[in-house]
Amino acid sequence: MIDLRNIETFFWVATLGGFRAAAEKLNATQPAISQRIALLESDLGVRLFERNTRGITLTPKGSELLSHAERMLQMRQDMQVAARARKIMGGTLRLGVSETIVHTWLPRLMERLSDAYPALMVEIQVDTTTSLKSQLIAHQIDLAFLLEPMDDSRIESLHLCQYPLHWIAGPTLKVGRQPVTLQRLSQWPVITYSSTTGPYRMVRELMLAAGIERPRMYGSSAVSVIVRMAQDGVGTGVLATVFLAKEIERGELRVLEVKAPPLPPLRYAACWMQRPDSHVARTVAEVAQRIAREEDAKYQAIHIRQNPDKNFL
Structure with missing residues (x-):
């Protein structure tokens, strides 16, 4: 049986571009990371990485299997979210989104929500942060992905991401x-x-x-x-x-x-009104935060490999 921990290790080694970076991410030693990859390669019967003096690269088969690994990890996260939920999530969520989020990871969020909560309908409103704040206060939307959190005691917020x-x-x-x-x-x-x-x-x-x-x-x-x-x-x-x-x-x-x-940098936050029925908004905000972090890890890894002498926010 394939160990899901080894699949997670494979995903982060591939995403971050090295065993040391994956070891730091997973709070493990480099030998432990190497052993997990070796076990996974043995279980699958394929080589996932090519190793040379300059580092590691995915093999063609490794590239093919990476998307499968990502989906398995997403399913685990979605299962954990669903297990923590107090009730089955359904109904309609009115979601307001700033345009930059639309061009980055919003499609992934919608895919994740469709898989995890098929009974949940989402209505998306793309607008400026100023307008979305007004709509949130007026209860015209349930959740907003805004540029900067709102300074309002009635509002709960969760940091999503930041872009230089x-x-x-x-x-x-x-x-x-x-x-x-x-x-x-x-x-x-x-x-x-x-x-x-x-x-x-x-x-x-x-x-x-x-x-x-x-x-x-x-x-x-x-x-x-x-x-x-x-x-x-x-x-x-x-x-x-x-x-x-x-x-x-x-x-x-x-x-x-x-x-x-x-x-x-631009700092984005998920904001929603404190209400007895705000559980759906909070849950979706938490899913969005995880996706934003995953996308940021990929973005950082790609740019660090392409520009090793530059720092990126």
């Missing part, structure tokens, strides 16, 4: 040699999140502190608008690039080095 902000530009924008100054960038509008958000205010404060008296800024509640305007060379953009890997790889966007203090 970057300055970006399209290939036609002639910003000159990098790192580029804010004075140079002030020749074009700065396109970022809407004027009611923290990123907009922070960018404006940076520009003012740099001596730019009237910074031109375009705020948009639609991430797709920010991306398109930056691609078209309307101006520079400031946003989280976590979902823009393809555009950057194709050369449609580039990340700029800017002579300015670093921008704080």
Whole structure:
């Protein structure tokens, strides 16, 4: 019989790219991690990793089996959540979501909820954080994934994830040699999140502190608008690039080095009203938190392997 602990070990070695990182993640020794992988390879009758002086890589069969391992671990997590639930989850959950979450891990959350709670219906409302906060207070939605938690005693919240902000530009924008100054960038509008958000205010404060008296800024509640305007060379953009890997790889966007203090990351939280029937919202928020952490581990592992000399939030 295959030990689920060995499958979990295989998943984290593959995801984090090494035995040492997996040992730290699972609070185990490297020899124990190696033994678990050896046992799993013996049970399956296949080699999962190729080992050489530069490290390890998945074999073709290992790559094929990784998705199976992930599904098995997800099923275990879902079973644990269901076992802790006080009742079968059903009915309708009205979920409000900020757009960045839509472009990252929301599809995985919906798949997980469909598998674990087939009787639960979810209505999704995509809107700005400002609007979603108002809807939550007005009981128009049951759960919201917001940019920053709400400072309200009636609200419970759970940290979900955080994404670094970057300055970006399209290939036609002639910003000159990098790192580029804010004075140079002030020749074009700065396109970022809407004027009611923290990123907009922070960018404006940076520009003012740099001596730019009237910074031109375009705020948009639609991430797709920010991306398109930056691609078209309307101006520079400031946003989280976590979902823009393809555009950057194709050369449609580039990340700029800017002579300015670093921008704080976007911090997302799940928020819901304290009510007797808030168990469903809390449970979904906990599932969302686990998925966000899994996605962040993958994101960090990929970028650390590709950029070993850089730090990522």
